[in-house]
Amino acid sequence: MTQTTHTTSAPRMTWDARLWGALLVVCGVIFLDGLDVSMVGMSLPSIGADLGVPLSSLQWVVTGYVLGYGGLLLLGGRAADLLGRRRVFLIALAVFAVVSMLSSLATSPELLIAARFVKGVSAAFTAPAALSIITTTFHEGPDRNRALSIFTTCAASGFSMGLILGGALTEVGWRWTFLMPGPVALIVLLFAIKLIPNSPRDNAAGGYDIPGAITVTAGMLALVYAVVGAEHTGWVSFQTIGTFTLAVVLLASFVVIELRSKHPLVRLGILRNASLRRANLAVLTVFGAYVAFQLIGTLYLQNLLGWSSFETALAFLPAGLLVATLSPNAGKLADRIGTETMIVAAMALFVAGYALSLRIGPESAYFSTVFPTIMLIGLGFAIGFPALNIQAVSGVPDHEQGLASGLFNTANQVGGAVVLAIVTAVISSQSVGVTTAAGMLSAYKPGLAVVTGISALGLVIALTGLRGLRARREAEAVEAAELAAVQKELAEEEMSPAA
Numbered sequence: 001m002t003q004t005t006h007t008t009s010a011p012r013m014t015w016d017a018r019l020w021g022a023l024l025v026v027c028g029v030i031f032l033d034g035l036d037v038s039m040v041g042m043s044l045p046s047i048g049a050d051l052g053v054p055l056s057s058l059q060w061v062v063t064g065y066v067l068g069y070g071g072l073l074l075l076g077g078r079a080a081d082l083l084g085r086r087r088v089f090l091i092a093l094a095v096f097a098v099v100s101m102l103s104s105l106a107t108s109p110e111l112l113i114a115a116r117f118v119k120g121v122s123a124a125f126t127a128p129a130a131l132s133i134i135t136t137t138f139h140e141g142p143d144r145n146r147a148l149s150i151f152t153t154c155a156a157s158g159f160s161m162g163l164i165l166g167g168a169l170t171e172v173g174w175r176w177t178f179l180m181p182g183p184v185a186l187i188v189l190l191f192a193i194k195l196i197p198n199s200p201r202d203n204a205a206g207g208y209d210i211p212g213a214i215t216v217t218a219g220m221l222a223l224v225y226a227v228v229g230a231e232h233t234g235w236v237s238f239q240t241i242g243t244f245t246l247a248v249v250l251l252a253s254f255v256v257i258e259l260r261s262k263h264p265l266v267r268l269g270i271l272r273n274a275s276l277r278r279a280n281l282a283v284l285t286v287f288g289a290y291v292a293f294q295l296i297g298t299l300y301l302q303n304l305l306g307w308s309s310f311e312t313a314l315a316f317l318p319a320g321l322l323v324a325t326l327s328p329n330a331g332k333l334a335d336r337i338g339t340e341t342m343i344v345a346a347m348a349l350f351v352a353g354y355a356l357s358l359r360i361g362p363e364s365a366y367f368s369t370v371f372p373t374i375m376l377i378g379l380g381f382a383i384g385f386p387a388l389n390i391q392a393v394s395g396v397p398d399h400e401q402g403l404a405s406g407l408f409n410t411a412n413q414v415g416g417a418v419v420l421a422i423v424t425a426v427i428s429s430q431s432v433g434v435t436t437a438a439g440m441l442s443a444y445k446p447g448l449a450v451v452t453g454i455s456a457l458g459l460v461i462a463l464t465g466l467r468g469l470r471a472r473r474e475a476e477a478v479e480a481a482e483l484a485a486v487q488k489e490l491a492e493e494e495m496s497p498a499a
Helices: 017-051 055-083 085-103 109-137 142-172 175-179 181-195 210-233 238-260 268-272 274-304 309-337 339-357 370-393 398-430 437-498
Strands: none
Touching (some): 017 055, 017 109, 017 142, 017 175, 017 181, 017 309, 055 085, 055 210, 085 109, 109 370, 142 175, 142 370, 210 238, 238 268, 268 274, 274 370, 274 398, 274 437, 309 339, 309 370, 339 370, 339 437, 398 437
16 A cells, blocks of 8 residues: 555445544544634733733743643553543543633633643643544545544634634633633533443553653753743853753653653654655644744734734634635545645645735735735645645554554644744844834734745645655556566466467
8 A cells, every 4th residue: 555545445434323423523622622722812912911911921822732732742642542542532621621611710821821731731632532533433545534534624613613703702801712612622521421432441552651751841842942032032042052952952862762662652663654754744834834824913913903803813714714615525635636746735825825925014905915815824724734634644553543643733733832932033023112013014024934934844845745656656557567567478378278
């Protein structure tokens, strides 16, 4: 089997009511994730104004969640494989619901960021469990592609609904945007208890790599803190260099621990899977660029153009609607043309969209400047994100689906944390003492340039996959021709005695 998604050897499944129910319940988790991210994004300016938080600190409301999520996803994937996917899914979802409601009561930035971090940790266990439930329930090929397309559609639907709810609820009070996911999570939990099938606990798989989880989380935290802190202390200051050094040491220690651990958090050999490796690198740029763009876009529309939070939500909504509408067909498209081609097309759309955003001005007309970018980004996600999900787990055995899912989601969240930190530092360094519209715009544009550059890097990564696809198809064609020649020769030999 090749790394593409043309596999058809597995028999097609019967999608009965219970299978549909289990899939939709699992998709509820990614729906909640999209809902939460977009609602909080819409409320950031209001949070900053209410709690007196500057931009350099405000980004930690997003980054705290992303670091908790991305830092422990690998442990979450491992836990799903060892303890059973259903058990991990239910417990983590319950924690997510409780912390969602408690975070709405935070009275200081520190408490709010801490609550977001804990909430991200709970999501770090639900997300890989959810994705591995799908990938072990549905056969690789058309059935799995279809299920993953629905999974992506639910993420887009959650994101779209979060935009509207976040914009509307922020008009009442930003705390409602933190409270809202809690009751929704409880409803999903009740259905999950009934519909998610039991999965066995793998008692022979070994233990947990706690040192690995600690070092990788601390390493990423140090990396983001170094980027954010450099704005105040300077890029060549002792603190900045020291923190970067600490991050490198911690992440290098993680690799050493994984190589020596009896039960590693990440079996590094899984990275030999070129399909998985490219998907992880690509999604790092995709999510990182978008999270940073959403922050800049929200600040631009609300602080510079004077839009309300609800109007800002409507401005971003077309992208989510495009993904929700088009993603269900992504699985069929992957069966026909392969994920590599889809990802290249998506990356090209992202680069074009972000490049167009550089045209914004102090009084830009939405439909001539911002709207084209939103549409191109929506098309990119509709085509690319399902393909990346499919590619990330293609060819991975069932017992490592949790690990593959964890790696993919980790790359997703790490990209968000690191790129957001870089772009925030760029904007903050350009906006010191700025009070005019022209000055604010001059601070936003360098950030957009960084976003465009990150997206272009993703396109380069995707193109390497397309080059590999051509080589594999040429090799398959040669192999098929050789096989046909051998079969023809054998047929001729069988016919010659009779002649």
